[in-house]
Amino acid sequence: MSPGHYLALSAVLFTIGAFGVLVRRNAIVVFMCVELMLNATNLAFVSFSRMHGNLDGQIIAFFVMVVAAAEVVVGLAIIMTVFRTRRSSSVDDVNLLKY
Amino acid sequence: MNTGTQVSAVLAQGGDIPAPHIEYGQLAPMLLVFGAAILGVLVEAFVGRTARYWAQVPIAFLALAGAFAWTIVLAWRDNPHEVAAEGALGVDGPTLFLQGTILVLALVSLLLIAERGGRAGGHFAAQASALPGSEAEQRTAQAGITQTEVFPLMMFAVGGMLMFPAANDLLTMFVALEVLSLPLYLLCGLARRRRLLSQEAAVKYFLLGAFSSAFFLYGTALLYGYAGSVRLSDISAQISKDAGSETLLLAGAALLSVGLLFKLGGVPFHMWKPDVYQGAPTPITALMASCTVVSAFGAILRVYYVVFETLEWDWRPFMWGVAILTMAIGSIIAITQTDIKRMLAYSSIAHAGFLLMGVIAASPHGLSSTLFYLLAYGFTSVGAFAVVTMVRDAGGEAGHLSRWAGLGKRSPVVAGVFAFFLLAFAGIPLTSGFTGKFAVFKAAVEAGATPLVIVAVVSSAVAAFFYVRVIVVMFFSEPDADGPVVVAGPATAVAVAVGVTATVVLGVLPQPVLDLAGQATTHMFVR
Numbered sequence: 001m002s003p004g005h006y007l008a009l010s011a012v013l014f015t016i017g018a019f020g021v022l023v024r025r026n027a028i029v030v031f032m033c034v035e036l037m038l039n040a041t042n043l044a045f046v047s048f049s050r051m052h053g054n055l056d057g058q059i060i061a062f063f064v065m066v067v068a069a070a071e072v073v074v075g076l077a078i079i080m081t082v083f084r085t086r087r088s089s090s091v092d093d094v095n096l097l098k099y
Numbered sequence: 100m101n102t103g104t105q106v107s108a109v110l111a112q113g114g115d116i117p118a119p120h121i122e123y124g125q126l127a128p129m130l131l132v133f134g135a136a137i138l139g140v141l142v143e144a145f146v147g148r149t150a151r152y153w154a155q156v157p158i159a160f161l162a163l164a165g166a167f168a169w170t171i172v173l174a175w176r177d178n179p180h181e182v183a184a185e186g187a188l189g190v191d192g193p194t195l196f197l198q199g200t201i202l203v204l205a206l207v208s209l210l211l212i213a214e215r216g217g218r219a220g221g222h223f224a225a226q227a228s229a230l231p232g233s234e235a236e237q238r239t240a241q242a243g244i245t246q247t248e249v250f251p252l253m254m255f256a257v258g259g260m261l262m263f264p265a266a267n268d269l270l271t272m273f274v275a276l277e278v279l280s281l282p283l284y285l286l287c288g289l290a291r292r293r294r295l296l297s298q299e300a301a302v303k304y305f306l307l308g309a310f311s312s313a314f315f316l317y318g319t320a321l322l323y324g325y326a327g328s329v330r331l332s333d334i335s336a337q338i339s340k341d342a343g344s345e346t347l348l349l350a351g352a353a354l355l356s357v358g359l360l361f362k363l364g365g366v367p368f369h370m371w372k373p374d375v376y377q378g379a380p381t382p383i384t385a386l387m388a389s390c391t392v393v394s395a396f397g398a399i400l401r402v403y404y405v406v407f408e409t410l411e412w413d414w415r416p417f418m419w420g421v422a423i424l425t426m427a428i429g430s431i432i433a434i435t436q437t438d439i440k441r442m443l444a445y446s447s448i449a450h451a452g453f454l455l456m457g458v459i460a461a462s463p464h465g466l467s468s469t470l471f472y473l474l475a476y477g478f479t480s481v482g483a484f485a486v487v488t489m490v491r492d493a494g495g496e497a498g499h500l501s502r503w504a505g506l507g508k509r510s511p512v513v514a515g516v517f518a519f520f521l522l523a524f525a526g527i528p529l530t531s532g533f534t535g536k537f538a539v540f541k542a543a544v545e546a547g548a549t550p551l552v553i554v555a556v557v558s559s560a561v562a563a564f565f566y567v568r569v570i571v572v573m574f575f576s577e578p579d580a581d582g583p584v585v586v587a588g589p590a591t592a593v594a595v596a597v598g599v600t601a602t603v604v605l606g607v608l609p610q611p612v613l614d615l616a617g618q619a620t621t622h623m624f625v626r
Contacts, residue, residue, distance in 0.1 A: 007324075008102040014317055021310050030306055044320040052327035057320075059268050060329065064316065067277045069311055074281045078288060078301045085231055085298060091306065097374040099310035 006047040011041035027079045027089045031072075038068045123181040125173065125190045128166035128198060129265070132258040134445035135162030139251030148244065155250035156213045162254065163209060166261075167202040170195055180622050182267050186330060189267040189401070192619035196470050197264045197397040202388040204477040205257045210594040211382035211485055221378045222488065223249050223289045224297075231294040246289060252282040253386065260390050264397020265424055267625070269319040269329040271573070272398060276315065276362065279394060280308050283387065290380040292495030294533035300378025307361070307371045315358025321351030331405045334624040338409050343586030352407060352414065359402065363395035365455060366424040369448045373436075376444035381496060384440060385484035388447050393584045396454055396473055398468060403458050405624050411461060419457050422551060426558040438498050439487055442565065443480075446524055449562055450476055453555055457539050459613035460546035463623060467616040474612065475523075475531035475605045478518025482598020483520040483592050489513060490583045500569065510585040514573045516599055521566040523602045526559055531605030538613065 013036060020033030042061040049057025083089045123130065135158050142154045173179065175197040181189050215221040223246040225239040259279025266272035288301030323329050324335040325347040337343055361368040376384045407414055430448030435444040454476075457469030489504065490497050490513070497503065507514035523530035536559065540552045587595075605612060 010320075014313075017313070018310075021306075027302065027306065031309070034306070034309045034313055037310075038316065041313065041320050044317065045323065048320065048324040048327075051324070054327060056328060057323060060319075060323070063274060067274060070277065070281060072291045074284055075305055075309065078284060078298075078305050081227070081288060082298050082302050085295065091302075094302055096296055096299055097303070097378050098359060 003047040003051045006043060010040045010043040010047065013037075013043065025090045025092055027082070027091050030091060031075050035068060035072070038064055072078065105535040110595060118184045121185075122190070125177075125179055125183045126188065128170045128173075128202065129188075129258060129261045131162050131166045131169065132202075132254055132261060135159060136251045136254035136258055139254055141250065151247040152215075152245060153245045154441070155286045157211075159209055159213075159250045159254055160206070163202055163206045163257070167199060167206065170199045170202060174199070174619070178540060180625050182625055186267055187271045188262070188265045189625040190265065191625040192622060193400070193466060193470060193624055194265045194397070194618060196619040197393060197450055197473070198261050200256065200393050200470070200474045200477060201260050201390045204393065204481055205253075205260075205386065207478070207481045207485075207594050207597050208382060208386040208389065209253070209459070210590040210597075211385055211481070211488060212253060214382070214488070214588045214590040215245065219358065221245055222291055222382050224291050224294060226288050231298075249289060252286055256286070256386070260394035263394045264396065264401060267331055269322065269331070269334075271504045272402075273312070273316055273319060276312055276358070276398075279391065280312065280362075283383070283391070284308060286386075287375055287379040288385045289383075290378070293378075296378040298378075300375045304371055304375045305380075311358050311361035311368065314354045314361075318351045318354030318356070318358060321347045321354065325470065331401070335408065335626065337404050338406070346585045348410075351408065353417075355402065355552070356399075356414070356417070359395065359399045360421060362415045363392055363399065363454075364425075364448050364451045365421050366428045366448065366452075369425070369428070369451075372448055373441045373444040376447070377438055377498070381440065381461065381484050381488045384444075388443070388480040388484060392447070392451065392454075392480075393473045393477055396458075396469065400469065401459055401624050404461065405626055406409060408461065415459065416623050418455065419548070419551060422452050422455040423554050424461060425449070425455060425626040426555055427452075427516055430558040430561040433562065436565070437500050438500060439503065439569070440484075442500070442569070443483060446562065446566075447480070450524070451557060452541055452558070452588075453536060456548060456551055456555060458549065459548055460539075460542040462546050463540075463620050465542040465546060466623065467613070467620040468542045470616040470619065471605075471613055472535035472539050473537040474616075475602070478598050478601035478605070479520050479523045479530075479532060482519065482595055482602065483524070485594040485598060486513060486517045486520065489585050489587050489591055489595075491586050492581070492583040500572060502579070502583050503569070504576040505582060506585075507574035509578050509582065513587070516595060518570045518573065519599065520602065521569055523606070525566045527564040529606045531604075531609070534606055534609040534613075546560065 017033045017037035021030050024030050042064050045057040047062045138158055139155055146154050179190045225244045229236040229239055256279050259275050261277055262275035264277050284301055284305040287304050288298045290297030322334055325343045364372040414597040426449055429445050429452055433442050433445035455463045523532035526532040526536040543552050
């Protein structure tokens, strides 16, 4: 298979992730969609790395994984605090700040 | 199997992989700040609860002051213009100017964050994990416990902010973006009062911030696909050669810009800013409104001046649109605001629009005037938010504009200082706001962006309306019987004094600092 197919898959995954962030209500699911976008990016990096024949893209993918793990820690801490306060993890319920 | 042969070539060398060369002297300011952050974490782990505050504040203060002094010496003595750490970071005039600005503004913000006088406990929740309104929260409040995790978190954020404008490749820039953002997400949720609003600000900032950084990263991936490297100079060279897929280049540039514009609050990526500025603890809002804005503009300036310089005709219409929308929407929506922090947030959006004109100018003069504007605006912002922390009633800070009625009769000095900051935001002559705006507008006209300047002047006039409205409320209406009182702790008073001094000096005698910004930008960014 040519790397082009992987790039197409990566674009599809990124789009699904972005769409999910916009339409889903549960903060955890929204966050999972962001993770899907990051993983789609990893796939793109690795495919481009193969196409260009250098290792930069593969190394970058490791960095992205580490950053995504750090983001999970911070994100789940924030979402859990809000859940404990409001007994809800729906992003529609955090609506005190507006206009 | 191109990749495969490369891997085996590396493996064949065995232990001969050369160690990277790190210029410790030139990177010392960043290393000092990160070192202090790690030391702060150790203090949290090993020092007793009562002693922590007295350990954390000096560590943070000394690290920021030391890093600032080192930056000055570095700029003064060596005036470096080169890449460091194997090309990952650029050390040049504009970067050092931005880093110095960030460090000095972080020092002033630290005064606000460390403030514990006036009322017990300061600005931060005694224990972030205790539920709002629960017994546990009351117990910790009665025990007089204070949060000290804010100091290492703040130092990590400041370290990321120093790295963001210095990053010479897109991977370093992404890591710096996350290092500065992740602590800020947490800091936003730590307010002592109105904790529901604070937690809401944190969750909104986090979800939108993570969303935008995914766009930034996909943009990086596409540019890597275009150029085969994430080094800014390599991408720029590839664009000059006019080789490779233009689709990848333009899509990558657009997605990258989304991530950068989000961080500085350009319309239509500004939606987080009012909510987060209002909900976050005010000292953290001060930090975000000054240091984060400086850092984000540093990064966007580097990307647009180094990488997309030859692509100017492609991005210009897009950036024009963003700048016009940012100025207009920031100024117009601010008129309807009734919360003082929210109004300042929209004012910050409008200022981001003015600053974007310096990016669009794409000239040495545009760069130096943007640097000056960032310094001037940062000081005024920190000062204004410092005043907001001082005006308090029973429920904490008096956020609603109507509560500020008649403040000029109760506390003429504080109201006068706040009025002065508002006039500086509006850009009245003899304040730093006027000099900064004048410099940026002039650079934009020279670069042929006269229509933008006309929009900017009209938005400034609209913005002046709501600044003056606050002044009228403060000075020309009768105070409520149970109105807010001014509680000025010593550290906050110092922060306000620094803000006022800088705003006056940069307004009356701007030439030395303008010259400094001009000198810093003579060689532009290193490639």
